[in-house]
Amino acid sequence: xxxxxxxxxxxxxxxxxxxMAAKARELKGQGIDIISLSLGEPDFNTxxxxxxxxxxAINQDYNSYSPVDGYVExxxxxxxxxxxxxxLVYQPNQIVVSTGAKQSIANVAxxxxxPGDEVLLPAPYWVSYSAIAILCEAKFIEIPxxxxxxxxxxxxxxxxxxxxxxxxxxxNSPNNPSGSIYSEKEYRALAAVLEKHPQIYILSDxxxxxxxxxxxxxxxxAIENMFDRTITVNGLxxxxxxxxxxxxxxxxxxxxxxxxxxxxxQITSGTNCIAQRAAITAVLAPVEKVQYMVDxxxxxxxxxxxxxxxxxGFKLNIPEGAFYVFPDISAFFxxxxxxxxxxxxxxxxxxxxxxxxxxxxxxxxxxxxxxxxMSYAASVVQLKEAIQRIxxxxx
Ligand code: GLU
Numbered sequence: 001x002x003x004x005x006x007x008x009x010x011x012x013x014x015x016x017x018x019x020m021a022a023k024a025r026e027l028k029g030q031g032i033d034i035i036s037l038s039l040g041e042p043d044f045n046t047x048x049x050x051x052x053x054x055x056x057a058i059n060q061d062y063n064s065y066s067p068v069d070g071y072v073e074x075x076x077x078x079x080x081x082x083x084x085x086x087x088l089v090y091q092p093n094q095i096v097v098s099t100g101a102k103q104s105i106a107n108v109a110x111x112x113x114x115p116g117d118e119v120l121l122p123a124p125y126w127v128s129y130s131a132i133a134i135l136c137e138a139k140f141i142e143i144p145x146x147x148x149x150x151x152x153x154x155x156x157x158x159x160x161x162x163x164x165x166x167x168x169x170x171x172n173s174p175n176n177p178s179g180s181i182y183s184e185k186e187y188r189a190l191a192a193v194l195e196k197h198p199q200i201y202i203l204s205d206x207x208x209x210x211x212x213x214x215x216x217x218x219x220x221x222a223i224e225n226m227f228d229r230t231i232t233v234n235g236l237x238x239x240x241x242x243x244x245x246x247x248x249x250x251x252x253x254x255x256x257x258x259x260x261x262x263x264x265x266q267i268t269s270g271t272n273c274i275a276q277r278a279a280i281t282a283v284l285a286p287v288e289k290v291q292y293m294v295d296x297x298x299x300x301x302x303x304x305x306x307x308x309x310x311x312x313g314f315k316l317n318i319p320e321g322a323f324y325v326f327p328d329i330s331a332f333f334x335x336x337x338x339x340x341x342x343x344x345x346x347x348x349x350x351x352x353x354x355x356x357x358x359x360x361x362x363x364x365x366x367x368x369x370x371x372x373x374m375s376y377a378a379s380v381v382q383l384k385e386a387i388q389r390i391x392x393x394x395x
Contacts, residue, residue: 008135011134012131012134012135013130013131013134015127015128015131016127016361016362016364016365017038017039017040017127017361017365018039020036020038020039020349020359020360020361021036021038021039021359023038023353023359024036024038024353024359027353027357027359032357033357034353034357034358034359035357035358035359035378035382035385035386035389036358036359036378037358037359037360037374037375037376037378037383037386038359038360038361038373038375039375039377040176040238040322040323040324040375040377041237041243041375041377042238042241042243042293042323042377043377043378043379044241044293044296045241046240046241046242046245047240047241047289047290049281049285049289050240050242050278050281050282050285051278052281053277053278053280053281053282054274054275054277054278056277057273057274057277057278058274060277062273062274062277063273064273065269065270065273066270066271066273066276067270068261068264068265068269068270069095069096069097069257069260069261069264069270070095070096070097070249070270070271070276071097071270071273071276071277071280072092073280074097074276074277074279074280074283075092075095075097076092077279077280077283077284078090078095078097078249078251078283079091079092079095079251080283080284081283081284082232082251085209085287086206086209086219086221086222086232087219087222088219088221088222088227088232088251090251091254093254093257093258094251094252094253094254094257095249095250095251095257096249096250096252096257096260096261096264097247097248097249097270097271097276097279098247098248098249098250098260098264098268098271099246099247099248099268099271099272100235100237100246100247100248101205101207101233101234101235101237101248101249102128102248103248103264103268103271104233104235104248104249104250104260105128105129105132105203105205105233106132106135107250107260107263107264108203108231108233108250108252108256108260109132109133109135109136109138109168109203110135110136110263111256111259111260111262111263112167112168112201112256113133113136113137113138113167113168114136114137114138114167115136115137115138116137116138116139116165117136117138117139117165117166117167117168118138118139118140118141118163118165118166118167119133119138119139119140119141119166119167119168119169119170120140120141120143120158120161120162120166120168120169120170121133121140121141121142121143121169121170121367122143122145122152122153122158122169122170122171122172123142123143123144123145123366123367123368124145124151124175124177124178124326124363124366124367124368124371125142125170125172125175125366125367126172126176126177126205126366127361127365127366129170129172130367138167139165141161141166142367143157143158143161144157144367144368145157146328146370147315147316147317147326147327147328147370147371150178150180150317151175151178151180151317151326151368152180152182152186153190155189155190155192155193158190158193158194159193162193162197162200164199166197166199166200167199167200167201168200168201168202168203169194169200169201169202169203170203170205171187171190171202171203171204171205171220172204172205172206172207172208173187173204173206173217173218173321174208174209174211174212174217174319174320174321174322175208175321175322176207176208176322176324177322177324177326177361177363177366177368177371177373178317178319178324178326178368179301179319179320179321179322179323179324179325179326180317180319180320180321181212181215181217181320181321182217182218183215183218184218187218187220187223188223191220191223191225191226194226194229195225198229200229201229201230201231201256202220202221202226202229202230202231203230203231203233204219204220204221204230204231204232204233205233206219206232206233206234207233207234207235207237207238207248208238208239208321208322209234209239210238210239210287210290210294211238211239211293211294211297211321211322211323212294212320212321213294213297213298213301213320213321214320215320215321217321219232220232221251228253229253230252231250231251231252231253231256232250232251232252233248233249233250234248234249234250235247235248235249236248236279236282236283238322238323239287239290239293239294240282240290241290241293242275242282245272245275245278245279246271246272246275247271247272247275247276247279297323297376297377299380300323300376300378300380300383301319301323301325301376303376303380303383303384304325304374304376304383304387305318305325307383307384307387307388307391308325308327308374308387308390310391311387311390311391311394311395312331312395313329313331313332313394314327314328314329314331315327315328315329315330315331316328323375323376323377324373324374324375324376325373325374325376326363326366326368326371326372326373326374327371327372327374328370328371329345329348329370329371329372330345330370330371332348332394337351337355337393337394338351338355338393340354340355344362344364344369345362345363345364345369345370345371345372346362346364348362348372349361349362349372351393351394352372352390352393355393356386356389356390356392356393357389358386358389358390360372360373360374361373
């Protein structure tokens with residue numbers, strides 16, 4: 001029987017990152033020894049100094065609705081962070097705190113996009129960008145890149161993708177899923193193209209900012225003539241191991257921030273008050289306090305690259321940030337492995353799930369159909385075991 005669901009929800013794809021994580025959980029629940037490299041989620045505990053701040057907030061009876069756009073102390077702290085880390089000067093009335101960076105992005109899309117507008121997505125891109133564009137009845141246009149270009153687009157590609165209907169472009173550096181980081185020079189070259197098209201707004205998703213291995217990411221809004229057209233999105237989930245706390249935020253021209261607050265006021269209101277109080281402590285903390293996690297991710301990245309490099313058919317680049325590897329596995333297409341015909345990345349990801357009991361995410365979901373995403377936010381023991389199993393399954 002078909003249920004009378006709206007066209008809106010019927011046309012929306014399921015989030016492949018969350019779907020794969022749910023599938024891994026389900027199989028584990030059935031007693032199958034699955035190693036999940038599907039979800040982008042630090043496997044560390046939230047640092048004690050942040051937990052203490054949350055406990056203090058509970059004891060101080062923070063329990064009422066917060067302002068829709070967040071506590072003013074948190075917005076001031078975020079302005080301090082933007083100045084300290086990104087050389088960006090925002091005022092508190094340009095900041096909106098939301099239930100995760102995902103909501104920040106959805107808010108921006110909802111307030112800027114009209115049906116039929118075009119959104120440029122340099123591929124590979126995070127799965128929810130395209131879905132959020134679909135929800136706005138906008139059209140998303142992929143700008144492809146490949147592992148040979150370190151998964152980055154060129155100014156000429158950007159120029160070629162722009163039409164009179166282009167309203168937004170999404171940048172994400174460090175990138176989920178590729179881990180690539182655009183240098184200041186590369187961003188300035190892309191900005192030079194956008195300068196000629198003042199109708200285009202830029203969403204710069206910087207959620208993996210602190211998880212980088214020596215190359216400090218550059219904020220797109222720091223390009224002088226891009227500041228008034230750029231929305232800078234960030235959050236606490238990744239660098240502070242606070243995925244479930246759901247704190248994201250944005251800095252934007254005030255008219256956009258105001259519109260996002262209006263949108264949020266009708267959908268969710270201000271986000272969790274305890275998490276917001278703890279977030280003040282987190283964003284003001286010296287970045288060095290969470291460096292131990294980044295160091296550990298780097299060790300794991302190097303290990304994963306070494307081990308996967310030994311498997312024939314896995315083509316790798318060196319991700320400079322985030323905690324994913326995004327191998328090109330198209331060498332397997334057209335082959336039959338353990339009786340399973342591999343036509344595409346979905347088949348390959350399924351093969352790894354069924355024959356190696358390792359959960360990954362197909363590159364299709366990220367607009368890169370030759371690749372799969374593997375998160376190395378898992379223990380060294382799990383990573384070694386997972387890659388050994390993969391090696392056996394595909395050899
Ligand atoms: N952003 C993370 C990922 O890509 C969390 C899951 C999600 O929201 O997509 O795995």
